Amino acid sequence: MIKPVKLLYGSVIALAALSSCSDNTPYRDLNKNGKRDVYEDSREPIDKRIDDLLKQMTLEEKAGMLFINGTRINSDGSIDDKPGEGMFAFAPVASKLMTEKYMTHFNVWAVPPKKVLATWYNNLQKFAEEKTRLGIPLTIASDPRNAFSNNIFSMTANDFSQWPEPLGFAAIGDEKLMEQHADVARQEYIAAGIREALHPMADLATEPRWPRISGTFGEDARLSAKLVKAYIKGFQGDKLDSNSVACMTKHFSGGGPQKEGLDPHFEFQKGQVYPGKNFSYHLIPFEAAFEAHTAAIMPYYGIPTDQTSENVAFSFNKDIITGLLRDKYKYDGVVCTDWGLITDAKMGDVVWPARAWGVENLSEEDRVLKVLNAGVDQFGGEDCAHHVVKLVKDGKLTEERIDQSVRRLLRQKFELGLFENPYVNVDEAVATIGKDEFMKAGEAAQRRAITLLKNDKVKDKTVLPLESGKLKLYIKNINATVAAQYGEVVAKPEQADIAIVRLNTPWYPVETKNFFARGFHHGDLDFKGTQKDSILMLLKTIPTIVDIYIDRPAVIPEINENAKGLLADFGASDAAVLDVIFGKAKPEGKLPIELPSSMEAVRNQQEDVPYDSKEPLYKFGHGLSY
Incomplete structure (x- = not known):
């Protein structure tokens, strides 16, 4: 494990907070006399630290922070570019994206055994400290990986403890158990270096054919709200700090009412529908997430058909992101798109179109502009930071607008304590992940x-x-x-x-x-x-x-x-x-x-209305015992 550096004043600043300057001081700015200011301790108000760091960042570095993408993990924990090797070998290499695209956020899919995972994580943070100009620590994110499931959205648990899927917690309905599960998952995530959870799903299962129902807490908004709140508390605590995993609650403003249950990951489904005029019902679990101070929000892919002034997908939709989320709910946390809204994915001879529903005819650059103008901070599953740079240089986007989003993203890193110590103890990771009591x-x-x-x-x-x-x-x-x-x-x-x-x-x-x-x-x-x-x-x-x-x-x-x-x-x-x-x-x-x-x-059901099928075989809430 890399040990933190102790400054003269006795405070602890991790190596990942160091810049590449020759005097080896923490990230800094020049004062009026041309001398370097060094923070005396990590208790300096976060806003001041963000202001200082923002002044040092180039436009390219700011743009890179607005993107999060998946990354390959080599089977030996190394971070070298080894073509065809490691977990998800098709995925980009994080170290390359860090130096070429200035990215500081990555998500992991399938992962190697826990010792290799923790080793890889430390190697990546060390690379950030030694090979990037400002040494900004990385944030590693993950989809759920603690469910006993083969569901495509639940990463195989491997060494992690195995619990029921969220739908199972809804079947139990116990808030204390929900919080206990989240707290256990939090400990396992932190041990591995995963500091952002791309969950919970606050969507409601009102359309029974939708493929993502197992990741929800069912179709009842009140039950879902209760469990979402307990879930976030278990991961984040009462406030975000060095013991927290930040939750990215999804998919605002509710991805459940998909037409005929088809999913908008794909071009055969671009819009969700509200025949029961029940849009507001789907907001109830998100209101609970806001009460729990969820660190981030992810909108979904689909178009909220005829609910806003233009029929464009959630992340392109200013009425949804700024009007509803930012203005009505006063939400000032990070908003990150779902994965792959800007660029097409080429899979051999198959092209998987970008999920730019409602704005398919826009160029990649204009899609980026529309997302940022809608009020979103970060692009999931993308690494096209050059579009942001060009938009600013062409005068279509102000750097002040970019600073708003970078500020939110930096705040999250500071609150998680990543600037103080981004590293994990590999032995503790091995002992914690999947331990007997979990x-x-x-x-x-x-x-x-x-x-x-x-x-x-x-x-x-x-x-x-x-x-x-x-x-x-x-x-x-x-x-x-x-x-x-x-x-x-x-x-x-x-x-x-x-x-x-x-x-x-x-x-x-x-x-x-x-x-x-x-x-x-x-x-x-x-x-x-x-x-x-x-x-x-x-x-x-x-x-x-x-x-x-x-x-x-x-x-x-x-x-x-x-x-x-x-x-x-x-x-x-x-x-x-x-x-x-x-x-x-x-x-x-x-x-x-x-x-x-x-x-x-x-x-014959209405996609946005709960428990409305005629004469169900078993009603919501049914369950016997002995």
Whole structure:
């Protein structure tokens, strides 16, 4: 670990706060006599420190701060440019973006083991200190990585503790548990050097086909608001400081009401709709985020159709960013776009268009100008700082406007204590990330979130819980070694006393050449054809307990009718599910979304209105226990 430098006055300033000047003093400015002013200690008011640093920054350095992009992580923790090597090998190399584009913000996707991750992080901060002019420390951000999930937006947990997805916390509805989870994730993030969380999602799951429902807290605005507030408190504390991870709450002003559930990451969906005139309902969780002082806000991709003076996407929309967010809510934190609004992404022979919905005909440079004029501070998934520089030099944008955004971004770095000490202790990272008490807490939460939907009676006794060790089990989509701890696993249904099956909510890929789009869980929510027939055949052959992973509200009336017991999970291991089935843990979950009775009912719903499907199979809030 790099140790901080002690100044004459006894204060501690990390090496990352040093500039490249030969006298090795902290970042500084020249006073009237041409001599260098050095801060006596880190308690100097932040505003003064920001003013001082802003005076030293060139236009290019300021422009670079307005961009955050993903970066490659080499498998040995090094930061060299090794083509084709490391996690997300297609991603740019951070050190190159630091020196060529003056960037100081990066996000990580899949990551290597925790020791390598912490080593890489320290190497990158050391590079910032030694190889950049002002030595401004880096801010590393991440999507969620503590969920037991394969969801495309939940980074594989790897060494991190594994909890249910946000939808599972909504099923539990316990604010204290929500804060505990966030506090554990905070400790793991800080240990690895991740100081900004690209979450929580405050969106509401009012359109059941939307692929991102598992990342929400369901469709009820009050429940979501309560959990969003606890979540942010767990990550940030009462105020942002050196023990905090800054939260970037998303996606303002609510990304849930997508037309027919299609997602605006892609050109086949550019606008969200409000047939129920329910725009304000989707603001309620964000109001809770503001009360919790969320450090940053991310708007979504789509166009809030017919809700503002022009039909352009949220980050280009001055009515949304300045009129609503800045003026009405008085929000003065960082606002960062979602990823990839300015430049097209080329993936072999496939072009993934920039998500510049409503302004597709604008040049890249004019898109940047429109985003900044709307009131946004930072561009996600981009590194085109040259557009900002040119806009200023051409007189289309003032440097004072850039300073407003840079000031917000610098403030966040100062408040997080990155200028005092940006480094992590690698040994502490190894000891903290995924430690036993964190893992056990996550596993317990997985069990609590499981929701018992149906429990048939046989001779006045409910089927569940089953009696451990007494039954012959036929299993499907369950690890046989794990299941053998609960009963005798047999090879054929006719040999078993009971079957236990795990299912996933159905989805059907959109027809497109974009492989990323094909991975989104779009489409209908019901099982079809031979897949449905084989499930029902088993259920009619032998008494069967069904557990279904709910990342969207499954439409399963026939499965429900024929199953002896039906459970829903929101990201859970086989052991967690079997513990509940066999009574070693009790199901505590209540549905945070309703389960519709048919796809016709889904298609007739209004995208912006909660719990409005006709005669749902299970209503919002349903959940049994024993």
